[in-house]
Amino acid sequence: MSERREVWITGVGLITCLGEGLDATWDFFARGAPPPYDDQSFAPYIVHALPPMSFDKQIPKKGDQRQMEMWQRVGVYAAGLALGDAGLAGKPDLLDHTDMIVAAIGGERDIPVDTAILAGVRAAEKPGAFLNERLMNDLRPTLFLAQLPNLLAGNISLVHGVVGSSRTFLGEESAGVDAVRVAQARVAAGQSEVTLVGGASHGTRWDHLLDFELGGALLKGKFAPVWDRGPEGGIAYGTLGAFLVLESPDHAGARGARPRARLAAVTSDRNKRQQGDIEKSLERQWQVIAAQIDGSHAAVISGATGLEPATSAERRALKKFGLPVRGSGTYIGHGIEAQFPANLAIGTMVLEHGKLFAPAGSGDGGKDPEPLNQIVVTGVGTWRGEGLGLIERSN
């Protein structure tokens, strides 16, 4: 136990508004196209929707698809991409001991049922009895399972056969950071040989938009890069799914799998979020990994959400670190729990191509290091929690 092992990223699954997989994502950036956002469907709120797609490739049974809400389908799909990329898909002897940590949200509603109850209750003589009756009669039994947070992991077990272990972390952006941190630490310490870790979000739903607008978090009106959204800022909620396969070198080597990158470290912390707290938190975490970073060959993929004051606070901290910065949220939107895993996937892609995508917005900047060997990923939550991840080129 006292020996820490390297942790390899041997599989990546990513699906965002830019497309499916790292190749499509890179192609999008290479074309230099503008961010694909949607300011019409949920106006005045701006969202990043997935391109039209079929889930059949990763979720072949229609019956399975019917038992899931969209976020679960997106997550199960991305998990399947990662397992396929790692060469684990369809191999029960390996999946039998593949562990899993999922960062999840859940809580989807049946919007027509809710709307009818909200309308009917006003005229009801006994509101409590009316609510019971409508719920007993109108709720679909399967909705419960389609919106329970741990059922994304449950569906990954069912559809892909990942059954080593299954844990689900809750709690917005930090859940994604801590899921990866714990998964990395378990592999490094020999508590797991191979772990699937990631999450999914579904931004194109009124009910999820409502949850975040209660916290005043949504971007309204005119689209802008994450760094340039005005004094209050806001998130453009994104639908996305992102999973990584983390593996010990021994386990990967024994089955002939190669690393796409190394996940060298993940840190996280919380604070009261008073003035200056975010900068201090990021600086403290930077100190933890600073000795591992070669500043002339590293860059930052920022998970800045676009919401203020967190985004500006992160920007001030990043300025001190002095590395080139690219904020991915401008392009893929904000996928809450799934954002940190998604940025690790994008960081892996950038390392493989040896260069950054074009800057967008006033907080992006810096030239491509030659060569580019390390990526620091940030995850600063909309209302709590900060994290950093360090990935490295494997060759």
Add this chain to the structure above:
Amino acid sequence: MTQSSAATKAGTKYPKYTKYLDKAGRPIVAVTGIGVITSLGVGKSDNWAKLAGGVSGVRRISRFPSDGLKTTIAATVDAVYQDSMAPAELSQRIALLAGEEAIAQSGIGSKGHFPGPLCLAPPPLELEWPSRFKMAEMAAANGEAGYPDLLRIARDYGAKFGAFRFGIIGERLAEHFGTEGSPISLNTACASGATAIQLGLEAIRRGECEAVLAIGADGSVTPEALVRFSLLSALSTQNEPPQQASKPFSKNRDGFVMAEGAGALVLESLAHARARGARVLGIIEGCGEKSDSFHRTRSSPDGKPIIACMRNALADASVSPDAVDYINAHGTSTPENDKTEHFGVATVFGERAARIPISSNKSMIGHTLTAAGAVEAAFTLLTLEHQRLPPTINYNVPDPAIPLDVVPNVARDARVFRAISNSFGFGGQNVCVVMTREPA
């Protein structure tokens, strides 16, 4: 304090004291504080007296009208609940009370500082109907309100009444207790409380910390939660008398009883506990898990995942099935769980299965859902402390297909050194915890 995956090396802080390491060379993890709240009462002495006395906490629901519901009973924490508390508030309140009891007993840290992270199993939170009704009123004084209307006033509503956030309970508890690093909120359905303990055990074994506050809390008996379980045919509908509805392992069992509760454990490396002279209440010897890919709500009928889960836990603890003296069952009182659990126990323990006492706390406290693993681990540790087995009550019609010693109806004294506690969840997430009175 920043938590990092690149932590100090496990077991290096007390290298000379191998008595503080387990057979696998990992730090031994002790329990130095226990807190528990259930429908039976607040605090472990009240809870233990009633649990050992075979008292049921199940009662008719009084919190909201039960007109039109098939199930009208639950085991609620009425001693803590106050008018119109939402599940997030109630869950936070009972988590906090249980945590305070555990920390006070442990004597660890100082006021407002707990020297380690928080691992919390909260219920999956949602915006609740009372909030939706209030928002709809605000959004449309006379007309009808749909979701776009709710969104229009959401920012003002949130500023006035508070925003809705999944991580809110963990964040507030971390602030209250002064735990270190990012609080982890997790969910593995009905195994969540056990997973909180497991995450803590693993973190201490990795050497990331010397102590962890592990809490499971669930205070979410609402009309919609009840309806959802009802629609899955998971709940007992034998509403009269409420105290007899939960009857694990009985032939006439017909579902679980929804319940609320909280369990908190202070986990600490044995070395750290001894160094500060803390009283050791028990040892978490090991945890095992195994997921199931059979069905969204049903366990695999071959019992394989449950069997593997118990075997993984025993292997993690480096003990054989022969060394287990008592099983704290998942024992939900659903026809399927109890049957599958029996099959799993019979397979793992072989011919000893019929002789090992196995009882279900849920016969008295109902199914405390995300809290169950933590509450029942707390009760298992109290069982070890008191050397007395809590009964499975309402055991009047034994199921001949489940020939187990369920400690029927009345508690009994026994020599118990090592016990396991089972937790099996919807979504196929299974966890088993191995506990002893003191280091083996």
